[in-house]
Amino acid sequence: xxxxxxDHLLVIVMDEDDVDEAHAWKAAHLGHVFRLSAGEGPAIVxxxxxxxxxxxxxxxNITSMSPAPLDLVxxxxxxxxxxxxxSYASIEGFWQGIKFTKDSDRRRVFALFGGxxxxxxxxxxxxxxxxxxxxxxxxxTFEHWALMEKACMAKFTQHAAAREALLSTGDRPIVHRVxxxxxxxxxxxxxxxxxxxxERFQAEPRDG
Numbered sequence: 724x725x726x727x728x729x730d731h732l733l734v735i736v737m738d739e740d741d742v743d744e745a746h747a748w749k750a751a752h753l754g755h756v757f758r759l760s761a762g763e764g765p766a767i768v769x770x771x772x773x774x775x776x777x778x779x780x781x782x783x784n785i786t787s788m789s790p791a792p793l794d795l796v797x798x799x800x801x802x803x804x805x806x807x808x809x810s811y812a813s814i815e816g817f818w819q820g821i822k823f824t825k826d827s828d829r830r831r832v833f834a835l836f837g838g839x840x841x842x843x844x845x846x847x848x849x850x851x852x853x854x855x856x857x858x859x860x861x862x863x864t865f866e867h868w869a870l871m872e873k874a875c876m877a878k879f880t881q882h883a884a885a886r887e888a889l890l891s892t893g894d895r896p897i898v899h900r901v902x903x904x905x906x907x908x909x910x911x912x913x914x915x916x917x918x919x920x921x922e923r924f925q926a927e928p929r930d931g
Contacts (some may be wrong), residue, residue, distance in 0.1 A: 822847035
């Protein structure tokens with residue numbers, strides 16, 4: 724093995740006997756970040772910090788267009804759950820459905836997900852107050868956001884794949900940046916809800 728040292732470059736050239744091992748190691752660590760640590764004497768110690776995006780804690784933007792499995796974290800995802808005795812097909816169906824006053828309209832929207840759930844809200848009555856569990860909640864308030872967090876917690880607790888997708892984000896910041904931000908629950912609030920729920924699950928002991 725030979726080393727080539729420059730100010731911003733360290734090149735390791737393996738011996739012919741180690742070529743296969745070197746190729747395998749390189750493939751497994753492509754795009755990883757390493758920290759140079761002090762070694763004894765002339766030793767050079769490189770400590771792996773993981774993939775670059777994880778090491779630099781690059782924010783993850785969660786939307787309905789996120790690649791699988793992160794799309795399961797999105798409110799649009801078909802992630803059935805139950806809350807207070809009522810079944811929902813998605814968080815979006817929950818969020819838009821509670822805007823309606825008639826039980827028949829609510830049940831119809833609660834069963835939707837994706838763009839259909841969002842579009843259903845076009846027929847909802849215009850109001851600054853929604854009703855949940857026979858209690859009025861003013862739209863866009865902390866109480867309204869707490870209701871969203873309660874629903875999201877139910878979703879991630881009951882839907883294992885969505886929970887694992889959320890946990891797969893590790894400690895990286897989560898953002899929710901879409902073309903048109905919501906006025907009732909801005910992206911920064913939505914992302915904060917996901918990260919708080921993630922933190923709760925991370926604090927729980929994992930099986931195995």
